[in-house]
Structures are given as structure tokens and as C-alpha cells.
Amino acid sequence: MIQKAINRTFVYDQKAMKLRGLTFILSVCLITLIFIACKKKAKDKTEEEETKFDKPAMLANCADNVIIPNFQAFKSAMDSLVYSFTAFTQSKDVATLTTLRQKYITAIIKFQHISTFEFGPSESEIVRSNFNTYPTNTLTINSNISSGSYNLGTVSNLDAKGFPALDYLIFGKNETDASLIALFDTDPKAANRIAYVTACLSEMQTKTNSIVSAWNNSYRNTFVGSTGSQIGSSLGLLVNQLNFEIDLLKNAKIGIPLGKKSLGVTLPEKCEAFYANSISIKLAKECLANIEDVYLGRSTAGADGKGLDDLLESIDAMHGSEPLNAAIKNQFAVTQSKLNLVAEPLSSSVNNATSTVDAAYLEMVKLLVLLKTDTPSALGIVITYQDGDGD
Amino acid sequence: MAFGFLMLASILRFIAKGWVYDMYLKPKIFFPYFGFEWVKPFGQTGMYILFIALAIAALFIALGFLYRISTTFFFLAFTYVELIDKTNYLNHYYFISIASFLIIFLPANRYFSVDATLNKKIAATHVPNYFVLTIKFQVFIVYFFAGIAKLNSDWLLHAQPLKIWLPAHSEMPLIGTLLTKEWTAYFFSWFGCIYDLLIPFFLFIPRFVRPAYFFVIVFHLATSLFFNIGMFPYIMICLTTIFFTENFHIRIIHFLKAFTKSTTKNEQTVFSPSAKTLKLFSVLFIIHFTIQLILPFRYALYPGNLFWTEQGYRFSWRVMLMEKAGTAFFYVHDRTTNGEIEIDNKKYLTYMQEKMMATQPDMMIDYAKFLKAEFIKQGFKDPIIRAQSYVTLNGSGSREFIDPQVDLSSQSNSFLKNKDWVKKY
Incomplete structure (x- = not known):
């Protein structure tokens, strides 16, 4: 009996020892492997950068030196635009009309510098759709003016308001200055027309003011405080919207007029600010400059602060054999230089200098791939809400 | 329970x-x-x-x-x-x-x-x-x-x-x-x-x-x-x-x-x-587990890097293995005018579908076939559907993923056919 028990314990102990031996060997292997891995890494990089990248500082730079100053500049441009329209209605002449048009151009240029930031307050105001849906629908505009009853808040009026509608209304379609002024002056529907422009402007101004005040109050800290790379994090929002904006640049500003969606048949009337007809390329350049500002963390004054470029550098993101940041910076430069070769107005260039416009377009595609595919992938940014298991 | x-x-x-x-x-x-x-x-x-x-x-x-x-x-x-x-x-x-x-x-x-x-x-x-x-x-x-x-x-x-x-x-x-x-x-x-x-x-x-x-x-x-x-x-x-x-x-x-x-x-x-x-149960379980044991190894039937081509990737317990992202531009090429239409993927696909499709060749074929049917409905005659696609895998940097000249709508998703139009990794 006792012997049996001893025997059993013995067998049991032997088994346990075998297992312990096995675990021991495995642990040793594991530690060795980790050690080798670490050593290899140490060799790869003699001078390891120990400082952690300061994401809150990057977001703060972005908010304080890029986003907020641009919104403020846009707000004053909007205020001047509204003021110049009032001046025009008080004294309807070529001089006030010229000023009005200049103020319009300034405002839509400044708009290129805030369109990217469609999150937080701008997202609630649906800025891109409300301010800049083009080509504008002249039929809807004219019928709204002649009826005098409309609600600019409805979806059906999205393409009958904002900058594109103003473009049509103050630059006119084949109007001389005098005949355009007459539409606001002696035309039977002149009062309706003035009321319509006022309604468009006041909607834009109200939205702008509410966005600027949100940024000046609590949203700035919300934005800076939301670190991380998760859904809805500021970095995620920023990169996502940057991609959306470059998509707009490539498609809406250049690709569609160039005929990329219409079997190569050019569509000049789909250019941005078609009626002003001398600023479409300018707007594309401003848009590209803004995308670069956001990427570099470059202030309105031109000071290069902490931006996505520094973040990509800090994690040693690569594009083939060169740093990803270098590839992106280079692509910005190439895209700008190709865009510089395109002459205004774009509505003529798409037909007269198709290959020049096409060259600029192709560089935008490359830039888009770098910003849309490489950047979020290198940063591990999560954009979707669904579960994943790593592709 | x-x-x-x-x-x-x-x-x-x-x-x-x-x-x-x-x-x-x-x-x-x-x-x-x-x-x-x-x-x-x-x-x-x-x-x-x-x-x-x-x-x-x-x-x-x-x-x-x-x-x-x-x-x-x-x-x-x-x-x-x-x-x-x-x-x-x-x-x-x-x-x-x-x-x-x-x-x-x-x-x-x-x-x-x-x-x-x-x-x-x-x-x-x-x-x-x-x-x-x-x-x-x-x-x-x-x-x-x-x-x-x-x-x-x-x-x-x-x-x-x-x-x-x-x-x-x-x-x-x-x-x-x-x-x-x-x-x-x-x-x-x-x-x-x-x-x-x-x-x-x-x-x-x-x-x-x-x-x-x-x-x-x-x-x-x-x-x-x-x-x-x-x-x-x-x-x-x-x-x-x-x-x-x-x-x-x-x-x-x-x-x-x-x-x-x-x-x-x-x-x-x-x-x-x-x-x-x-x-009966034991036969069933044996069949089940035999399949389970073999399925993950089917990738060996295809040439090329598995993570890149993803042929035989699913159903193999490959979890959290790669950071892969891509952008795909699809073009509908009209044979009569030689004109092309660049497709706005967002028009047809959800964000998730576009993201997945851009890195997975079999989904590109499905999408191309869908586009072909869609454009035939609009009056196109046998259009060519091609795509330019850039993919980055595990931080390698984006590079061209598939042959941009291939008519994807005429490709097959059959298990038997290697997708040779996917570029080498």
C-alpha cells in the first residue's frame, strides 16, 4: 500500500521534472531569441532617438498657428465681402462692383485655407457642401430670385448658394458691367436679386462666425487634447480630411474639367469660380498650399512648426529606400511646379493645353497616394469604425 | 453556455x-x-x-x-x-x-x-x-x-x-x-x-x-x-x-x-x-479537422508573396499579421472612342469596401465585373475595366500593385487560376 503510493509519487515527480525541464529549455530559448533580436536592433541603430514625439505639441501648433489664424483670416475676408456688397447696393456703380469682385476673390482664396478642416465646428456646419458646391445651378438661382421664396437650408438649394452662386451673380454670364449693374438696379426683380445675394452672404457669415467662436472657445482644447490615433482622434480627423481635400483638388478642381470622368471630353463649365474665369488655377494652387501647410505644420506667416512631417520623421517612416517625408515633400514641389505651368483661365487650358493640365493632374495622383495610403498606414491611423483583425 | x-x-x-x-x-x-x-x-x-x-x-x-x-x-x-x-x-x-x-x-x-x-x-x-x-x-x-x-x-x-x-x-x-x-x-x-x-x-x-x-x-x-x-x-x-x-x-x-x-x-x-x-459523428469530425488542417496551407499552391497577393490568405488564422493599405483608381475604357472614365469609388462602395478592395485582387475582379455590368447598362459596348493601384505593406512604402493595362473584368476568381497580373512584391 505504502509502496504503491511512493511509486505513484515517484512517477508523478518524474513526469513533472520532465515538463519542468521542457519549460526551462523553452524559456532559455525565448530569452536568447529576444536578446538576439534586441542586439540586432541595437546594431541597426547606433544612435537611437529616445525622445518621444510630442503629439499634443503638434496638435497645438496645428490649431494655434495653422487652423485658427486661417479661420480668422477667412472671417475677416467674409466680413469685407459682406461690407462691400452693402456698399455696392448703396451706390451701384463700376467702382463698387469692382471692389465687390475683388473682395469675392479674396474670400474664396481664404476659403481654400479652411476647407480642409471639416471636423468639429466645420463638420456641424457642413462647410464644404454649404459654401462651395459647384458647378452652380443657374436655373435654380434664377427661379429662386424670380419667385422670391426659397429656403437656402434645403438640400435642393446646395448648388444654388455659397461661393459658386455668388460667382454667377456678381460676375455674370456674358454680361457687361453695365448690364450686370442693371440687374441689381433697374431690373424688375432687382430687389429680389439683392435679397438673394444678401441671404447667401448672411448664411455664410453666420456659419463662419459660429465656427470661429467655437474654435476660440472650447473646441481648441478639445482638438489639442484628443491625442492618439483612434477613430475620432484629432490626428485621425486631420489626416482623413487632408485626404478628402486632396481628392477634391484632384477631381473637382482639375480632373472633372479635364474630362477624367467624361471619356476625355473636357467640361470647362465645371471649373471652380467659372464666371470669374481667371482664378481657377490660383484656387487650386492655394488649396495645394494649404494641404502643404497642414502637412508641415506651417503657420500663416510661413514659420515651419511641428507637423505631420516631423511625426513621420520621428517614426522613421520609409517609402522604398527613401524617407517617406522626403518623398512627400518632393512630391509637393513637383506638383506645384507642374501646376505653375498651367495658364489661366483653366476653362481654356483644358482644351488648349490639355497635356500640361494632365501632367499636373498625374502629379496630384501621386501626391494623393502618398498622403492617403502611405501616411495613415505608417502612422497606424484607424479611420473605420468596424472591427478588424489586421487585414 | x-x-x-x-x-x-x-x-x-x-x-x-x-x-x-x-x-x-x-x-x-x-x-x-x-x-x-x-x-x-x-x-x-x-x-x-x-x-x-x-x-x-x-x-x-x-x-x-x-x-x-x-x-x-x-x-x-x-x-x-x-x-x-x-x-x-x-x-x-x-x-x-x-x-x-x-x-x-x-x-x-x-x-x-x-x-x-x-x-x-x-x-x-x-x-x-x-x-x-x-x-x-x-x-x-x-x-x-x-x-x-x-x-x-x-x-x-x-x-x-x-x-x-x-x-x-x-x-x-x-x-x-x-x-x-x-x-x-x-x-x-x-x-x-x-x-x-x-x-x-x-x-x-x-x-x-x-x-x-x-x-x-x-x-x-x-x-x-x-x-x-x-x-x-x-x-x-x-x-x-x-x-x-x-x-x-x-x-x-x-x-x-x-x-x-x-x-x-x-x-x-x-x-x-x-x-x-x-x-457518423466521428466521420464528420475527421472530415472537418482534415479540412481544417489542410486549408491554411493552400497558399503554397500559388507563387509569390502571400501577404502581397493574398491568394489563400483567408480561413488560415492569419491574424494581425500585416499593415496593408492601398488606393485603387478604376478606369472604364470605351473601345469605340478610346476615351476613359475614372471611377469615383465612393459612388459605388462603402469606405470599408473600398479600403478592402484596394489591397485584395479577388475583390478588384468582383468590382471590375460590377462596373462592367453597370456601364453596359448605360450603353457602353463591352468596356475594358482597368485599374491603377498602389499598395503599401508593413511600412514598405506604396508601389504599383497590379498591371494597370489588364482588363480586370475578364479575369477569373477561380481557385485554380493564379492571378499573374498582380505585380511581384
Whole structure:
């Protein structure tokens, strides 16, 4: 009996020892492997950068030196635009009309510098759709003016308001200055027309003011405080919207007029600010400059602060054999230089200098791939809400 | 039982997050699996009814009520939902399908269940060990193959993709800075790999169950902390308890009984199926596990880098293995005018579908075929559908993914055909 028990314990102990031996060997292997891995890494990089990248500082730079100053500049441009329209209605002449048009151009240029930031307050105001849906629908505009009853808040009026509608209304379609002024002056529907422009402007101004005040109050800290790379994090929002904006640049500003969606048949009337007809390329350049500002963390004054470029550098993101940041910076430069070769107005260039416009377009595609595919992938940014298991 | 409750939670979470709409109602097109092109979603009411039915079935499984019907329905309905669109393929969903298939045949309603209480005849305190073994073996396969899949140079020698994913969490309190260190990524990579390879063995050894289970909890909680992987960690944490001895489970049941105040007789009964059913079951299980063991290796039939081409990638327990992203521009080429239309993918695909399609060649074919049909409807004559696509894999930087001249709409998704138009990695 006792012997049996001893025997059993013995067998049991032997088994346990075998297992312990096995675990021991495995642990040793594991530690060795980790050690080798670490050593290899140490060799790869003699001078390891120990400082952690300061994401809150990057977001703060972005908010304080890029986003907020641009919104403020846009707000004053909007205020001047509204003021110049009032001046025009008080004294309807070529001089006030010229000023009005200049103020319009300034405002839509400044708009290129805030369109990217469609999150937080701008997202609630649906800025891109409300301010800049083009080509504008002249039929809807004219019928709204002649009826005098409309609600600019409805979806059906999205393409009958904002900058594109103003473009049509103050630059006119084949109007001389005098005949355009007459539409606001002696035309039977002149009062309706003035009321319509006022309604468009006041909607834009109200939205702008509410966005600027949100940024000046609590949203700035919300934005800076939301670190991380998760859904809805500021970095995620920023990169996502940057991609959306470059998509707009490539498609809406250049690709569609160039005929990329219409079997190569050019569509000049789909250019941005078609009626002003001398600023479409300018707007594309401003848009590209803004995308670069956001990427570099470059202030309105031109000071290069902490931006996505520094973040990509800090994690040693690569594009083939060169740093990803270098590839992106280079692509910005190439895209700008190709865009510089395109002459205004774009509505003529798409037909007269198709290959020049096409060259600029192709560089935008490359830039888009770098910003849309490489950047979020290198940063591990999560954009979707669904579960994943790593592709 | 735990499986039932977890599934209930999963299904409710799925509905609550609006994913029924996002995945099965909003999309204009679906990406079916090869051979399952006939699987189509129901309309809105149908899909919601189906999900509610799934939730009820899960609850019934948990309670052990109408067990065989509930499990069969759950398996069929869940698998159906997953077959609708491969965009949503996840290894966890595949695992749930398999697990729910296996439990159909298990006598898991024989003890501490509504069925056993209602019908004393089927009640039993003991079931043959091989029933429990099937689940254990399935879990073994999941871990072990996940471990084998990690044996690649990116994972072990370059700590990719963890080197990308971990620093993304640098803002986490306490451990944030640690995550940006390179050795952390290496440590996690090696730990994950060794864990996956060894844990199934240790779980089988009664002496090591407790420490092994401790690692199970640590590992899965860590993954749920860092990655967006939903319910999977909790499913595995609960499921691995099957490796514990019966005493552990009986204690839990006694604990639960204290709440339900139910009483059961103490006599021991053994559930022993008839020889014929047993034979049938064993044949079924053998076929099942043979397929399970072979399927993950089918990638060897295709040339090229598996992560790049993804031929034979799914259904192989390749989990969290790569950071892959891409952009694909699709063009409809008109043969008569030689003009081209660049497609706005957002017009036809959801964000998730576009993201998945851009890196997966078989989905590109599906999409091209859809576009072709769509443009023929608009009056085009036999258009060519080509795509320019750039993909980055594990931080390599984007490069051209497929031959931009190939007419994708004339390609085949057959298992037998190698997709030679995918560029070499």
C-alpha cells in the first residue's frame, strides 16, 4: 500500500521534472531569441532617438498657428465681402462692383485655407457642401430670385448658394458691367436679386462666425487634447480630411474639367469660380498650399512648426529606400511646379493645353497616394469604425 | 453556455453599432465568396429580423433550450450573414461559424440546461471526453496556426506590423513611452509568436492549465487594449476555460445555481450515444479537422508573396499579421472612342469596401465585373475595366500593385487560376 503510493509519487515527480525541464529549455530559448533580436536592433541603430514625439505639441501648433489664424483670416475676408456688397447696393456703380469682385476673390482664396478642416465646428456646419458646391445651378438661382421664396437650408438649394452662386451673380454670364449693374438696379426683380445675394452672404457669415467662436472657445482644447490615433482622434480627423481635400483638388478642381470622368471630353463649365474665369488655377494652387501647410505644420506667416512631417520623421517612416517625408515633400514641389505651368483661365487650358493640365493632374495622383495610403498606414491611423483583425 | 451569452452580446453589439445597416443594407454591391455568389442579403426588415433571431438563438444556446435547433439555426444564419460580403471577413467570425457548427453535435445541453430540466431523459452528468476534445482541438488549431503564420521575416526580424501599430498608442498613460521603443515591438512580436505556438500545448497539460490561462488572459486583454478587434479576446478568454478540469466548471455551475435556486439530483449518469450516431459523428469530425488542417496551407499552391497577393490568405488564422493599405483608381475604357472614365469609388462602395478592395485582387475582379455590368447598362459596348493601384505593406512604402493595362473584368476568381497580373512584391 505504502509502496504503491511512493511509486505513484515517484512517477508523478518524474513526469513533472520532465515538463519542468521542457519549460526551462523553452524559456532559455525565448530569452536568447529576444536578446538576439534586441542586439540586432541595437546594431541597426547606433544612435537611437529616445525622445518621444510630442503629439499634443503638434496638435497645438496645428490649431494655434495653422487652423485658427486661417479661420480668422477667412472671417475677416467674409466680413469685407459682406461690407462691400452693402456698399455696392448703396451706390451701384463700376467702382463698387469692382471692389465687390475683388473682395469675392479674396474670400474664396481664404476659403481654400479652411476647407480642409471639416471636423468639429466645420463638420456641424457642413462647410464644404454649404459654401462651395459647384458647378452652380443657374436655373435654380434664377427661379429662386424670380419667385422670391426659397429656403437656402434645403438640400435642393446646395448648388444654388455659397461661393459658386455668388460667382454667377456678381460676375455674370456674358454680361457687361453695365448690364450686370442693371440687374441689381433697374431690373424688375432687382430687389429680389439683392435679397438673394444678401441671404447667401448672411448664411455664410453666420456659419463662419459660429465656427470661429467655437474654435476660440472650447473646441481648441478639445482638438489639442484628443491625442492618439483612434477613430475620432484629432490626428485621425486631420489626416482623413487632408485626404478628402486632396481628392477634391484632384477631381473637382482639375480632373472633372479635364474630362477624367467624361471619356476625355473636357467640361470647362465645371471649373471652380467659372464666371470669374481667371482664378481657377490660383484656387487650386492655394488649396495645394494649404494641404502643404497642414502637412508641415506651417503657420500663416510661413514659420515651419511641428507637423505631420516631423511625426513621420520621428517614426522613421520609409517609402522604398527613401524617407517617406522626403518623398512627400518632393512630391509637393513637383506638383506645384507642374501646376505653375498651367495658364489661366483653366476653362481654356483644358482644351488648349490639355497635356500640361494632365501632367499636373498625374502629379496630384501621386501626391494623393502618398498622403492617403502611405501616411495613415505608417502612422497606424484607424479611420473605420468596424472591427478588424489586421487585414 | 458562455458561448451563447457571448454570442448574444456580440449580436446585440453588432446591431447597436449600426453595422447591420453599414454592412448589409447601405452597400450598393456585395463581394461574395467564390462559389457563393448566390448568397445575397435580405432587405432591411429581413436583415433585422435575422439578427434578432440570431440573438434569440444565442440566448437559447446559453440556456440550453431547444439546443439542437438553436445551434443549427445559429450556425446557418451566422454563416449566411458572413458569406454575403467578404469585405467583412474576420478570422473571429470564421471561428464563430466553425465553433457553432461543432457545438451542434455536442451534447452540451445534457447538464445544467433548460432542455435537461424539461426532459429528464436526456439529462446526464458525464459526457464522453471526445466531445470536449473536439472543441479543445479546434482551439488548438486556431492558436497553433496563428503561431505558424507569425513565423515570417517581417514579423520576427523586423517586428512588423507591431512597429507601426504600437507607437500609434504613444499617448497611453504609463506605458505610452514604452510603446514607442523599438524593442517593445520586438518583444511583443516574439512573445505573441511563442505564445501562439506553445499555449495550446500547455493548455492540454492539466498541471499547466492555471499558469497558461493566466497568459491567455494577459495576452488577450493586451490585444483588446491595443487593437480594434471587438469581442474576439473575450471569446477566446471564455472558451479556453474548457481546458480546465471538470471541478472548475462544476464550481461555476454551483455558484450560478445559488442564484437560480435550482436543485438537481446527485446521481451520476453518463451520456453515451448509440454506436451508429457515434460513427457518423466521428466521420464528420475527421472530415472537418482534415479540412481544417489542410486549408491554411493552400497558399503554397500559388507563387509569390502571400501577404502581397493574398491568394489563400483567408480561413488560415492569419491574424494581425500585416499593415496593408492601398488606393485603387478604376478606369472604364470605351473601345469605340478610346476615351476613359475614372471611377469615383465612393459612388459605388462603402469606405470599408473600398479600403478592402484596394489591397485584395479577388475583390478588384468582383468590382471590375460590377462596373462592367453597370456601364453596359448605360450603353457602353463591352468596356475594358482597368485599374491603377498602389499598395503599401508593413511600412514598405506604396508601389504599383497590379498591371494597370489588364482588363480586370475578364479575369477569373477561380481557385485554380493564379492571378499573374498582380505585380511581384
